[in-house]
Amino acid sequence: MDLSLSPEQQEIRRLVREFAEREIKPRAAAIDHTDDFPRDLVAKAAQLGLLGILVPEAYSGAGLGHVAFAVFVEEVARYSASTAGILDVHGSVGTEPIVLFGNEEQKRRWLPDLANGKKLAAFALTEPEAGSDAAHLKTIATHQNGKYVLRGTKIFITNAGEAQLYVVMATTHPGSGAEGITTFLVGGDNPGLKVGPKFKKMGLNGSAIAEVHLEDCAVDETDRLGNEGEGFRIAMRALDSGRIGISAQAVGLAQGALDDAIAYAKERKQFGKPIAELQTIQNKIADMTVKVSAARWMTWKAAALCDAGQPFTKAASMAKLFATDAAMEITLDALQVFGGYGYLEDYPMARRVRDAKACQIYEGTNQVQRVVIARELMPA
């Protein structure tokens, strides 16, 4: 057992922490208020080489693996969970399917641009009628004249309208359920791909989440990722490691909330002394500290298993479930420590509560995580 970060992982942590404090922290409140997509921050992250952490060096990435990726997402999420979400979706579910399942030509065509930030990626699985039950999606891909024509609607697509690549799941064999699903790489400039208006959301403001309409969207056969019928497996594999990123996002949110709560508790005086000296506040801070620490270890464990090529589905689902529930509890507790000020949008505490809620829902609701965990615990 070696529970230390490697020198490279420590370097990523130092680099991202410094970047996040300098560039993201001062912008986080404005991103939330304006709901504008932070293109400038994405570009700056790209300059630092942070967009291709999971891309192998042979394709201009950093080739660093999931522990490093989790460290990166956590540090960004400490100040801005929405920026972390944008970068996470791009680097994980948007990019990793090509790393894992792409052919040489597809890798050479997409990965360098995804790694250097010339292109941003999105992942399009969910549909209005197929959320947790993703096997029953309705988007159809018809194979005709050497092309596939995609028709259907995707919903809740992070980076919609900003992305230059959409990893789209559609059925090539309607009625076959999971076995009929195939994955396609669709360019953002495809005339058949139309993005709806950005949703107004409770939180994660700045992150563009919208519907994606596929209207007679023709893609080349060479843009099929993997074989026909392999799409569900590709999507589930992408989501397995995607959950590590969501866990890391939740850990960052929680750590940021805890840091602020500690600083405030030491500064805020009531009854003649800092509230940090009151045992009820101390207890809250102790419980928050324990939960963040457990959530981080679980995230890193899932990441380390993934990097070691070992089964990690259960570990990733457990990390996602635990870390996102912890983030919800901790952001609420941190708001409570701030009292009335916590309820004001002038402070980051309210925003973190709004952002944390999303983590319990996306990339598989926490109810779906429990289904996955129970299935892993009790195989048929």
Next chain:
Amino acid sequence: MDFQLNDEQRQIQEMVHDLCLERVEPRAPEIDESGEFPWDIKDLFAKHDILAIPFTPEYGGVSGSALTLIIAVEEISKFCVTSSLILSVQSLGSLPIWLSGTESQKRKYLPPLARGEQLAAYALTEPGSGSDAGGMRTRAIKHGDTYVLNGSKTFITGGSVADTLVVFARTDQDGDTPAKNISAFIVEKTMPGFKVGKLERKLGIRGSPTAQLFFEDVAVPAANRLGDEGQGFKLAMRVLDHSRPGIAAQALGLAEGAFDLARRYARDRRQFGKPIAEFQGIQFMLADMATQIEAARALTYASGDALDRQLPEISVSSSMAKLFASDTAMRVTTDAVQILGGYGYLRDFPAERMMRDAKITQIYEGTNEIQRFVIAREVLKEKG
């Protein structure tokens, strides 16, 4: 980053697991029912070098790694927490000697403990000083080359069966003010004036004797003082930093044992024409139990790793592991009883014993309220 156990740890884990499955699990209900110390299990553990795990080879042991000890305690606790305490207390009682003993104290006392010929105990708590060790009244007065101990200790796990006890006593002369000067002494049970009082009747861990100890003019050679005079309080706290991961391991193993029981039962038990494991209400309970256990395991192993690597944050990581794992054990064992339903409430099944045993892990070696205090103090300090 690598969460895998090393070969030594895997071998010990397997050996302890197999042994406990065969020899300890069948004894667990009897030990609970009789409330008697299981000498047969102690001999079994001694014979298989399990009691040697806390000690390094130079003192007759087989490991000395905190993480390896955690793995062993966890395995035993899956089957019988009372039995795991034989190993935990052997470690707890010898830790002060290992941490602050002179070479000759270590050579004299540790090898017989490692061989399991002798048992150790750790005597800190008193009727008037539990979480607040400063309220200690047991006094050691120096006369020439000996200290004369007078006072009493309470809640001493294994106190009635121990041969070698580390006893904390105040060496200042002031009666009632908070103890300013606490020192630690190695006391042998054969020293005149040492008496074991009544054994407590308890909710759980019934085969682990919890004793009152009395010291009436016990003459202890000055050579048995551990460290300098006045260093006892610091030593006691250091020992607890090292021992709390062991309680976390107990709680972890207990939770895993209860979870395995509940999972097996849920797959066998049929209602409404199918196993209750197929109902989402039960599935989600099991998923939550397993996730809490995974979190507890992560914190517990991390605290062992921090001890083995002597990281600066061992106080916080030990307290976090103890707090979280013991709260997890309480929740998981309670849920296990719930999943077994009426059967869970019966003495015929181990679930109710596990739930009773879990409660102590939230209380001893620092209540969970004390753990929160320790954690908050450290994080509020470090962010200053």
